[in-house]
Amino acid sequence: RSQEDTAMSFKADDPNGLRGDTIDEYPGGNKVEDPYRWLEDPDGADTTKWVEAQVKTTNAYLEKLETRAFLKEKLTAKYDYPKTGCPFRRGKGDMDRYYFHKNDGLQNQYVMMTQKTLADPPTVFFDPNTLAADGTKSLGPSAFSKSGKFWAYGVSASGSDWNTIYVKDLVTDKTLEDKVEWVKFSGISWLHDDSGFFYSRYPEPKALQGDNVEGDDVKRGSETDSNLNMAVYFHKIGDPSSKDVLIYSDPSTPKWMFRATVSSDGEYVMIFVSESTAPVNRLFIAKVSDVVAHVSSGKGGSVAVNKIVDNFDAGYDYITNEGETFYFTTNKNAPKYKVISLNLSSPAEENFKDLIPHKADVLSDAMCVNQTLLIVTYMKDAHETLWIYSLKDGSVVQEVKLPDIGSVANCTGRKEDDEFFYSFAGFVYPGSKFRFDLKTMKSTLVKEDKVVDHDPDDFQTKQVFFTSKDGTKVPMFIVCKKGKEFTGDTCTLLYGYGGFSISITPSFSPFRTVFIKHFDGCLAVANIRGGGEYGEEWHDAGIKLNKQNGFTDFQCAAEYLIENKYTNPSKLAINGGSNGGLLVGACVNQRPDLFACAIPQVGVMDMLRFHKFTIGYAWCADYGCSEEDEKNFKNLYGISPYHNIKVPEGDLQYPAVLVTTADHDDRVVPLHSMKYAAQLQRTFEGVAKQTRPLLIRIDVKAGHGAGKPTSKIIEEVADIYAFIAANTNTECKKVV
Numbered sequence: 001r002s003q004e005d006t007a008m009s010f011k012a013d014d015p016n017g018l019r020g021d022t023i024d025e026y027p028g029g030n031k032v033e034d035p036y037r038w039l040e041d042p043d044g045a046d047t048t049k050w051v052e053a054q055v056k057t058t059n060a061y062l063e064k065l066e067t068r069a070f071l072k073e074k075l076t077a078k079y080d081y082p083k084t085g086c087p088f089r090r091g092k093g094d095m096d097r098y099y100f101h102k103n104d105g106l107q108n109q110y111v112m113m114t115q116k117t118l119a120d121p122p123t124v125f126f127d128p129n130t131l132a133a134d135g136t137k138s139l140g141p142s143a144f145s146k147s148g149k150f151w152a153y154g155v156s157a158s159g160s161d162w163n164t165i166y167v168k169d170l171v172t173d174k175t176l177e178d179k180v181e182w183v184k185f186s187g188i189s190w191l192h193d194d195s196g197f198f199y200s201r202y203p204e205p206k207a208l209q210g211d212n213v214e215g216d217d218v219k220r221g222s223e224t225d226s227n228l229n230m231a232v233y234f235h236k237i238g239d240p241s242s243k244d245v246l247i248y249s250d251p252s253t254p255k256w257m258f259r260a261t262v263s264s265d266g267e268y269v270m271i272f273v274s275e276s277t278a279p280v281n282r283l284f285i286a287k288v289s290d291v292v293a294h295v296s297s298g299k300g301g302s303v304a305v306n307k308i309v310d311n312f313d314a315g316y317d318y319i320t321n322e323g324e325t326f327y328f329t330t331n332k333n334a335p336k337y338k339v340i341s342l343n344l345s346s347p348a349e350e351n352f353k354d355l356i357p358h359k360a361d362v363l364s365d366a367m368c369v370n371q372t373l374l375i376v377t378y379m380k381d382a383h384e385t386l387w388i389y390s391l392k393d394g395s396v397v398q399e400v401k402l403p404d405i406g407s408v409a410n411c412t413g414r415k416e417d418d419e420f421f422y423s424f425a426g427f428v429y430p431g432s433k434f435r436f437d438l439k440t441m442k443s444t445l446v447k448e449d450k451v452v453d454h455d456p457d458d459f460q461t462k463q464v465f466f467t468s469k470d471g472t473k474v475p476m477f478i479v480c481k482k483g484k485e486f487t488g489d490t491c492t493l494l495y496g497y498g499g500f501s502i503s504i505t506p507s508f509s510p511f512r513t514v515f516i517k518h519f520d521g522c523l524a525v526a527n528i529r530g531g532g533e534y535g536e537e538w539h540d541a542g543i544k545l546n547k548q549n550g551f552t553d554f555q556c557a558a559e560y561l562i563e564n565k566y567t568n569p570s571k572l573a574i575n576g577g578s579n580g581g582l583l584v585g586a587c588v589n590q591r592p593d594l595f596a597c598a599i600p601q602v603g604v605m606d607m608l609r610f611h612k613f614t615i616g617y618a619w620c621a622d623y624g625c626s627e628e629d630e631k632n633f634k635n636l637y638g639i640s641p642y643h644n645i646k647v648p649e650g651d652l653q654y655p656a657v658l659v660t661t662a663d664h665d666d667r668v669v670p671l672h673s674m675k676y677a678a679q680l681q682r683t684f685e686g687v688a689k690q691t692r693p694l695l696i697r698i699d700v701k702a703g704h705g706a707g708k709p710t711s712k713i714i715e716e717v718a719d720i721y722a723f724i725a726a727n728t729n730t731e732c733k734k735v736v
Contacts, residue, residue: 010046015053016682018046024608028630032608032637036675040613042222042663047674051698054677058695065722067732072718074518077452078510079714080105084447086423086433087118088412091148095170099125100433100447108135108709118435118446126168131155138707143188143197146266150237152188152197158664159703160221161185161615165199167237180241184227185615187259191288192266196236198247200259202227221664221703224613224671228254232271234295245295247271248284248302255617262288264320264368264415271305275312276621279331279501279536283309283316285344308347320368320391320415327355327374327391329366336535337363339374339394355394361385362535364503369413369420370438373397377408381463381475382505382533384408386422388441400436400443404429405461407505421446426506427479427523428459428513451510458482459516461506466560468529468553472541475533476557477506478566479523480516491730492522492567494558498530498550499579500622501539511717517736519725522566528553530579530622544624545635551586558587558594570596573724574655577601577705578668579622585641585676588655592648595655596692597727599720600641602661602668602704605676607640608633613669642676645683647690654684656692656727658720662702670698692727 010018019035026032041047062068085101098118101110109128115121131137140154140163149171154163165180165188186200207223231249235241248258248271259272269291273282284305294303309316314332321327324344331337332352339356356363356376364384365377374389384407386400402408406426413420418438425431430449437444460482465473480490493515497504504527515521527533530542530550542550558574561567572595576583581603588598608626610616624632637643648654657680661673677696684690697719702708725732 010049012049012053015050016678016685018050019682026608026626026630026633026637027628028633030630030633030637032643034609036678039674039678040224040671042224042669042671050674050678054674054696055698058697061693061695062697062719062722065726067725068718068722070732070734071514071518071721071725072714074514075511075714075718075721076106078454078514079710081430081449081451081510083110083431083449084433085110086410086412087421087435087446089414089417089419090144092146095148097148103710106710108711109138109707112139126151126153128155132157134701135709135711136701136707140707141183141186141188143190145190145194145197146192147194150190150194152190152199154183154186154188156703156707158221158701159662159705159707160664161666161703161706162220165235176237178235178237178239178241180233180235180244185230185257185259187261189260189262189269191262191292194237196234196239198232198234198260198262198269200230200232200257202230221666223666224669226613226617227615230257232258232260234291236295245298246300246302247291247294248305250302257618261318263318263326265323268321269303270318272316272318274618276618277500278312278621279315279532279539280312281309281315282307282312283328285326306344306347308342308344309349317366319366319374322391327368329363331536334358335537336361339363339366339376339389355391356389357394362503362532364532365408365411367411367413367420368415370418371415373438375400375411375413375420375422377411379503379505379533382477382503382527383463384505386411398441403432405463405506407507409507425508426456427461427477427508427525428456430454430508430510449508451513454510454513459513460484464560466556468549468556470549470552472529472549472553474529474553474557475527476560477523477525477527478561479512479525481520484520484522486522486565486567488562488565488568489571490522490567491519491571491724491728492524492561492573493724494524494526494554494561494572494574495580496526496528496550496554496557496574496576496583497578497580498528498542498554498583500530500619501532501536502579503527503532505533511721515721518732518734519721519730520733521730522561524557524561524566526554526557528557528583543622545631547623547635547639551583551590551639554583554587555591555594558591562594569594571728571730573597573599573728575599575601575720577603579604581605581668581673582607582641586639586644588657589641589644589646592654593652597724598655598657599723600657600659600673600676602665603641603659603672603676604668605641605672606643607636608643610668610672613671614666616668642672642679645676645680647683647687651689653687653690653692654680654694656723657694658723659696660699660716660720661696662699662704664701664703667704674698693723695723 022037112126113122114125142153167178205225232247233244271284316328319327362379388397409423433447581600584600661670
């Protein structure tokens, strides 16, 4: 049924009672009802009424939670410390400067700072907090021109993936009239003569055409149109964007995504082509001189390119080049990645040469510094090490010793500089930034985040390995107060992700320390299959028809925590976001007996239709597609959170569920969470044994997570922790 057909029957006191009669047919003649299809219309009158009813119900519940105000106060106080990002260096000559991002404590957005030398006092370079009074505008992708005279930067509103690019002249300190719209999933890469930059954009979405939408319009990011026909353009400084020149597109493949990168010597433009989120891409290269000639000719169409790799067999990430010899990290015949070289004079794949061969640990990052050195990050059992290699022969120069077991959160450097910077963080280490001097080959601490009333020695982190159902050993980090004795009744928060080859390495959250201290709680992070913790084999073992492996791993993590007396099902809460929201939703359906509380955030909940909205089609590489064949349909139908909610047998009830989403999430559109919550509430309507709440928290002027203001983050975490405390019967200790 359409929105109009059902408009008369919506009742505010029974928001889930409105059920359409939509039935879809899938491969093999399989028919599936979709009673809440009407919630897919973000602008529909019934959708608006449903959201209003849910907001009212959820707020009424949350307002009664005794710990909510106290937690908000504590979380605010704990987050109120100066936080700094890793320094990076840009520009040449008089414009050669250092930059870093900083938050004084509770600023909604990080401020970009600059200094001429590391000894000089930093000054404000760009403050996104001035863009919107409520802090809902944020800095997106940005890039300095080679000379450092210009800075192109994207601005996003309300957490949307859409960016509008502006340009600042750093000599005059004026923002130019240049403005580029409809930029999404794009980099910005300048020609070395400062004349302009390459970027990727989509056509304006049909749902927004005619609305005269600007970057701060409330509708941008709330539409659900598929993002198709990305193209690479060149923007010449001083021109209106209507004059931007098409550099590369392929209308025959509307789902392909293109990104242009100028080589480190400024002589080549590389076009990276991807068709999905899979870590594979095609690689096309053109000479800058040919691209400039194409721009000047005005003949239109795509520039002629040398198709170095014209398949999706593997991934190639550019590091640097020496003339015609290019260096890339790749997973070509290397599931844990390696560094290769290729020469444009003989670019056939059989001529690719290994520089740093495949090893037992995962190569997660590489960059070139000081002309001849590579800085390489490796990952072993989900924590990282840092190394210096020779670009000449791939030999090890030395290891850069890190303070403890943790993560190299960021690494910055330029080929022309004799220094680089890196930041280190762990679950209880807030973040230290180091400068490595390539003349002395030594590190010095340049910035260290200091959290109020926080001592890392008050906590302990350990890594355990549990056995999943099929015998696979899976790592899990466990963080708690130092010296804590476990008797099986600790409130425990189990977090997981398990997808898209993303690795969950140790990172610091001041909020989690509040949970551990005031709940006397335990944090567990399970590195389940589907992630990239052990390379592509680990990723492949948890995707498509193997997707259940990650869910099973997560359930086995919960069983490990229970069997080893960390906690019990009445004290165990689970949490994950995006793909992790799918994880939580699926595990609640499959094993409601294991958990007291579940927080699926911005999750992919309708696994039969995710590919129809915004960028969802790109996830078929991880999930498969319900319309591909019956095997894929049955797999997705069997794990889809929306389609597998049922009242458990006997006395068993579902965990308390707090679904979270946001109106401007144009990555995982809110209809996923809304349809899931409607079906969840409807299934348990009138079921007396279900005493635990089943709620949805819908944020406004917020998106998938990136760019979310500090104030909104704190409010959301306070609500989540208060919800966990109430539904695990855990005391929130005011004095610790």
